[in-house]
Amino acid sequence: MVPNWITQRAMMSPHRTALRFEGEAWTYEQLNEISQHYARKLATLGIERGSRIAIYAPSTSSIIHMMLACMQLQCEMVLLNLRLSPYELAYQIDDAKVDAILTDDTLCEKLPETTVAVYRFTAIESTAETSLQMDDTWDEQATMTIMYTSGTTGFPKGVRQTVGNHVAVATASLYNTGLRDDDAWLCTMPLFHISGFSMLVKCLVQGVRLDLYQKFDEAVVATELINGTVTHMSAVAVTLERLLTELEARDAVVSPKFQMILAGGGPVPESYLLRGFERGIQTAQTYGMTETSSQVATLSSKDALRKIGSAGQPLFFNHLRIDGAQKPGDVGEICVKSAQVTPGYIGRFAEHQSTTEGWLHTGDVGYLDDEGYLYVVDRRSDLIISGGENIYPAEIENVLAAHPAIKEVGVCGLDSDEWGQVPAAFIVAKNEAQCAELEAYCNERLAHYKVPKSFHIVKQLPRNGSNKLMRRYLKDLL
């Protein structure tokens, strides 16, 4: 049992600014009032405790208000990625068996046809309120969010994150980064991702300010950092690089009030860390995933150069071990045990266990050094990380394999200066296959970032003795 974050925050720091977006600002007291106001409207629409509600909207103050209303009602929120294709949206809506979909008016047309009730934000606004008292406490075990992540099976899995999971992250982060009254987080990460949502939670629970942006704009971010209006932000390698280039172009350093950038979603090149230092930026490399509700290990800035390439030590209350490792340096699968780990999945994967004897097997490969610092050698062997988004080759292969012209297909990541990696498809054709047509086929069925940036017709795919596709040898075919 934990407190209702919103009402408790409103009680403890009512007049502190909680949220800023596009020149507007809301205090904790105001967010509490607004969220209760929407909660009572949603209640009129039949939404109640335990309802499973999909949310499909960009990162504006409106989605925050709606998410907070859902928290007040103790709903389960299925956070839909804005980049999904209609096919993917339909899959997730169907798999999650949601009771309703809340959507921004601008995005309504992008939703696939569905029998589920769809409520536009403006329609909710004009709904009458039902009299309703909010609960002072929330159940730690209750699912708060569901985020789909593609697994090695090729079918996206709906990962549950409980109230307790999210609190555990906020607390671990607090032990790691400390807390000062004037802390403020700049959020340019999507709120449907664990990276963005966990930042919202952190701010609510810790009582600090969230400065929200719809998207990453290096000019705007650079100005915030130079002015010292925020103290922390998260970035992935691609956005960090754009920010550094912007600061370099302006020949500027950030304000001493700015504390650090948390860098996740894959490795950050050493050169970025050094360029950051020159601009007054401390960068903390992190390791985490949807299944751990965000970061479980973070490299503190003081160790950034001494332990270059490391994702740091486990955060307090988190345990890491390398499966099968006998001594420091032994490489194996990274396993995580902590209160941050998802209790499991929904939909077609509901029966799958997320942990074995309490340990989440991440599929990522790495080692711990003799001081307990984690080095990630390979993110889930075949995982492609493109601009901070995880792309699972199996999911793309699944789509392409259904095309009549294709006999076999393998997908891997190719290096990209702009995105870190981009997916590429290697195809054994049944008959004449037109790359342009395959691309169009993918575009219909996959989020744009998952569509292979190149298609290569080959004679055969590399396979091991038991005929398993060896994706790591695909690029040798080029």
Next chain:
Amino acid sequence: MVPNWITQRAMMSPHRTALRFEGEAWTYEQLNEISQHYARKLATLGIERGSRIAIYAPSTSSIIHMMLACMQLQCEMVLLNLRLSPYELAYQIDDAKVDAILTDDTLCEKLPETTVAVYRFTAIESTAETSLQMDDTWDEQATMTIMYTSGTTGFPKGVRQTVGNHVAVATASLYNTGLRDDDAWLCTMPLFHISGFSMLVKCLVQGVRLDLYQKFDEAVVATELINGTVTHMSAVAVTLERLLTELEARDAVVSPKFQMILAGGGPVPESYLLRGFERGIQTAQTYGMTETSSQVATLSSKDALRKIGSAGQPLFFNHLRIDGAQKPGDVGEICVKSAQVTPGYIGRFAEHQSTTEGWLHTGDVGYLDDEGYLYVVDRRSDLIISGGENIYPAEIENVLAAHPAIKEVGVCGLDSDEWGQVPAAFIVAKNEAQCAELEAYCNERLAHYKVPKSFHIVKQLPRNGSNKLMRRYLKDLL
């Protein structure tokens, strides 16, 4: 499951100073090594996981080393108050059924005769080590400490505090006071009290420094605060007043590096807060008890004058309610629900439930205002707080009632400039009773601070309709 605080701290901040005492200092790495070294010696003496070990020693670095060794072994530590009489010590040792007693050499003679093994610190030092690997994780549900607190029955109760209870306090405190790398706590509170022990836990878990003193010396404390060598301390009204007088005598203000004094163990007079402000001291009034493993509510310094007399809002993750209250301002029994609340007692009270439907009924009387600030009207109706020590009238009455000259007895607190309150006994005599003899009788059986400072022979005691002693009317007999 939580990490072994000591090994995880040693891994995360090995070279940070963990403890300072009488000119010596130990890093986290050193405390880890020393505690493992003693743990392996204690293991040779048959002490193991789950052993129940009494500790009887003053607040020096030695007791810290021994407590940490017991933590490494995952023992239950029964922390014996240094001010107990031999009778009281014998009661607690017997009630707790301890497996061994660890004691400072200087105190060994004060222990009552017992069949339990007594190990002096120097004897432990010269014991050989048993080979033993420390566990990386601890069970949250395991009892870490047991502290005796006198109940209304007159028999002291052994209150269990689990690993999880202590972590919950450290975390709640972190959300409340924030955390900076250069934080350091000055500890002059006894380590056998929850006030001192919880500070040790906080420092270990948060990775900040503890500056330990055997006792409160206002000259030494004032110098630390003026020099800014510590950032936080705890005090009770009596010690706060002595510190303020010292600072006033020196016409000094404390360093701006000094953050705040947490003031617990009963109400702090408004005049002290104002005198503190003049010396650059922010004081945060707190409310908590042994059964809640320390503070559950704290008045932030920014509210100190606006909400004078209040113990503040519940810390994040803590819930307070006033039994039977219909609206803000209604007075009733203060109830607490949180991960900090003891799971229960040991010994003769092992079967007693500590909570009802998850709520601890504190016996204290108070109200919440319309902003959720707690006002404590009466600490357990009859409780006497003398220099920060809780004294239960029933316990003293129990002792005196056994005296042959006494027919009836009632004890209450009288105001004292020096101690806040002191106990006074009101006696209906069977036959001639000599006050000096009664005092000697109490001195044999009770800790000195519990011995009534005055004895009053009266004709009858105030009683209500059902003949229950009305202790609050005793002082009217003067």
